[in-house]
Amino acid sequence: MKLRPTVYFLVALVLSKPALAQNSAESEKGIPVTDPLVIAKCGGCHTRDERGNMQRLSWERTTPEGWQDALKDMILREGLSVTPAEARSIVKYLSSSHGLAAEEAETVRYDPERRIHDETAMVSESLHETCGKCHSFARALAWRRSVSDWKQFADSHGTRYHISSTTEAVEYLAKTAPLHSPAWDAWNTRTGASSLSGRWLVTASMPGYGIYYGEMQIDRDGDDEYNTRATLTSIRDGSRILRTGRTIAFGGSAWRGRSKGNGPAAAPDDPSTEAREVLLIAADQSTADGRWFWGQYQEFGFEVKLRRAFSAPTLLGVDRPSLKTGSRASRIRLIGDHFPDPVAATDLNFGPGVTVRAITSNSPDEIVAQLDVASSAALGKHDVAFRGSSLPGALAIYDRIDYLRVTPDSIVAAFGDRTHPKGYQQFEAIGYQRGPDGKSHTADDVALGPVDAAWAVQVFHAAEGSSSDSVGAMNSRGLFTPADKNPNLNFDCWVIATARDEKDTNSAPLVGKSYMVVTVPTYTFNGRRYVRDLDRWVDDGPDR
Amino acid sequence: MRTSLAIGIPVLAGLLLPISVQAHHGWQEFDEKAEVTVIGIVTDFHYVNPHCVVEFEVKDDKGGIQKWQGEFSNPGVLSRRGWNAAYLEAGDKLTITGHPAKKTGVLALHVTRILSAGGELKLELRE
Numbered sequence: 001m002k003l004r005p006t007v008y009f010l011v012a013l014v015l016s017k018p019a020l021a022q023n024s025a026e027s028e029k030g031i032p033v034t035d036p037l038v039i040a041k042c043g044g045c046h047t048r049d050e051r052g053n054m055q056r057l058s059w060e061r062t063t064p065e066g067w068q069d070a071l072k073d074m075i076l077r078e079g080l081s082v083t084p085a086e087a088r089s090i091v092k093y094l095s096s097s098h099g100l101a102a103e104e105a106e107t108v109r110y111d112p113e114r115r116i117h118d119e120t121a122m123v124s125e126s127l128h129e130t131c132g133k134c135h136s137f138a139r140a141l142a143w144r145r146s147v148s149d150w151k152q153f154a155d156s157h158g159t160r161y162h163i164s165s166t167t168e169a170v171e172y173l174a175k176t177a178p179l180h181s182p183a184w185d186a187w188n189t190r191t192g193a194s195s196l197s198g199r200w201l202v203t204a205s206m207p208g209y210g211i212y213y214g215e216m217q218i219d220r221d222g223d224d225e226y227n228t229r230a231t232l233t234s235i236r237d238g239s240r241i242l243r244t245g246r247t248i249a250f251g252g253s254a255w256r257g258r259s260k261g262n263g264p265a266a267a268p269d270d271p272s273t274e275a276r277e278v279l280l281i282a283a284d285q286s287t288a289d290g291r292w293f294w295g296q297y298q299e300f301g302f303e304v305k306l307r308r309a310f311s312a313p314t315l316l317g318v319d320r321p322s323l324k325t326g327s328r329a330s331r332i333r334l335i336g337d338h339f340p341d342p343v344a345a346t347d348l349n350f351g352p353g354v355t356v357r358a359i360t361s362n363s364p365d366e367i368v369a370q371l372d373v374a375s376s377a378a379l380g381k382h383d384v385a386f387r388g389s390s391l392p393g394a395l396a397i398y399d400r401i402d403y404l405r406v407t408p409d410s411i412v413a414a415f416g417d418r419t420h421p422k423g424y425q426q427f428e429a430i431g432y433q434r435g436p437d438g439k440s441h442t443a444d445d446v447a448l449g450p451v452d453a454a455w456a457v458q459v460f461h462a463a464e465g466s467s468s469d470s471v472g473a474m475n476s477r478g479l480f481t482p483a484d485k486n487p488n489l490n491f492d493c494w495v496i497a498t499a500r501d502e503k504d505t506n507s508a509p510l511v512g513k514s515y516m517v518v519t520v521p522t523y524t525f526n527g528r529r530y531v532r533d534l535d536r537w538v539d540d541g542p543d544r
Numbered sequence: 545m546r547t548s549l550a551i552g553i554p555v556l557a558g559l560l561l562p563i564s565v566q567a568h569h570g571w572q573e574f575d576e577k578a579e580v581t582v583i584g585i586v587t588d589f590h591y592v593n594p595h596c597v598v599e600f601e602v603k604d605d606k607g608g609i610q611k612w613q614g615e616f617s618n619p620g621v622l623s624r625r626g627w628n629a630a631y632l633e634a635g636d637k638l639t640i641t642g643h644p645a646k647k648t649g650v651l652a653l654h655v656t657r658i659l660s661a662g663g664e665l666k667l668e669l670r671e
Binding site: 118125128409410439440441442460461464513514515517 | 573588589590591592593594595597613619620624628629630633647652
């Protein structure tokens with residue numbers, strides 16, 4: 001018998017009702033729900049037992065994004081009605097009390113941080129077929145469930161999306177993403193996580209713009225909520241950005257917030273543009289790192305690292321990521337905090353074969369030095385140290401650039417139209433040395449940092465009869481901007497970087513390529529509807 | 545003011561996955577009924593989505609050099625066959641078989657088989 005789509009939908013709806021998904025099958029200890037609002041809003045369907053366990057909810061944990069998606073689903077499919085303040089409160093409670101330990105969040109962080117990530121860890125074709133055809137595998141692994149709950153979830157998911165067999169997926173997920181884990185037990189028993197308030201040191205980098213450094217003042221504004229004020233200075237040109245924002249630290253480890261610069265964004269890739277902030281806070285709460293991002297595909301953004309400021313001298317970064325063997329008197333800037341005065345050459349250490357010829361200048365937040373690199377200096381990543389503060393692998397020593405890698409190495413960009421914004425792409429040409437095995441494109445290759453390059457885009461596949469003259473253009477910073485007119489066609493292109501100052505081993509131009517498809521506007525994603533504003537309310541609060 | 549999330553639901557503008565390439569061209573641009581075999585020297589190998597691409601040079605009848613491009617499969621499939629980004633290197637001499645591009649003057653193949661210079665089978669992608 002064939003079921004019509006509407007019937008499928010009703011079947012899925014019924015199967016997903018927790019009242020029928022009896023938790024009497026649960027043999028694992030649940031996580032009690034104690035929040036009055038969650039009990040009031042969810043208790044109509046997710047009944048609560050004498051231990052405080054609510055059906056389904058007490059046997060599930062996930063990221064803030066996971067709970068936001070679940071709440072959207074309940075609103076859209078089950079007709080749940082909540083105010084913005086209630087939505088925010090529910091997500092906040094569940095993300096904090098039914099969240100992921102930092103170690104668990106680490107494995108799937110590329111998804112909420114909106115990073116391009118090849119999920120090569122997909123264990124089998126079958127799992128790829130079951131999960132990976134529609135969404136990233138991280139969306140499944142971001143959830144932790146009891147064995148029984150994985151089965152219930154797979155049953156309703158399989159029915160709704162017509163998945164023929166979920167057996168292998170359930171076995172894998174129940175084993176890999178269990179409700180209870182040592183990491184979560186430890187995280188859950190942590191009491192009274194310390195406040196993030198205070199002065200923090202910031203290092204950030206943005207493709208096309210380079211490295212920024214500065215500091216952030218974090219002030220508490222409610223339970224686990226903070227106002228932020230960051231000042232960033234570009235190492236490349238000295239320009240400064242002031243960003244103010246607001247964030248929630250869910251469970252003391254998941255930083256979710258927004259910030260924006262002190263003026264209107266002048267271009268799509270303007271570093272002052274409003275950004276969503278997703279960081280993972282270390283267990284000892286002394287550091288946090290992650291990504292601030294924006295754009296149609298979240299294609300723009302900063303890589304960010306925060307360190308709590310201390311009174312001791314702290315090394316934050318260097319202005320150049322690599323030096324060539326045999327180079328003499330190369331100028332290098334060390335960025336930091338609380339550097340003393342005076343500074344001696346012996347205070348600095350760059351590893352064997354790298355000598356400090358002179359200290360050119362110094363201030364509390366910067367030391368400028370001249371370095372000599374011996375021809376015989378060890379190739380590869382060297383640690384950089386100032387007295388007791390060190391940066392592991394911060395300076396690469398190389399003999400030649402063996403190849404250019406253009407990042408991202410494959411990607412889409414999208415034409416825009418009257419109602420759909422363009423999807424841009426920012427590229428970088430990164431130099432690589434072949435590494436100890438002497439072979440390029442292997443795991444031990446050494447990244448040498450961005451290389452100054454000339455950029456071009458070349459179409460190699462276009463629809464029959466179409467013109468590829470106006471696909472779009474690259475600028476000098478490696479930003480691709482699609483053409484204004486949307487031809488409603490796809491174009492397969494090479495994005496080509498040619499190093500300006502480097503040649504290959506045959507003295508030919510050093511060239512790197514990325515595979516880019518320029519395609520139609522983003523009309524829909526996965527054919528699903530979501531509650532867009534809910535994300536905003538959770539980030540900002542309803543009154544902002 | 546109380547605002548219900550259940551009303552006035554806007555259609556989502558972005559779910560947001562850092563998407564990889566999915567909207568690429570299909571194989572219809574190649575003549576699947578024809579087959580070409582060429583011997584060439586690899587100049588570059590791109591182990592990327594949506595298709596891995598090998599660029600190679602082929603000597604023509606007059607001693608000139610033709611620049612070819614062969615496209616096939618993707619890293620996800622190939623990694624499960626033991627491939628990686630260093631599997632083909634610049635300078636490798638290969639015998640490459642595939643379906644030629646339909647468009648006149650385009651030196652491109654939908655690759656179905658790759659043999660090393662020594663005749664070792666490196667890839668067979670026939671259905």
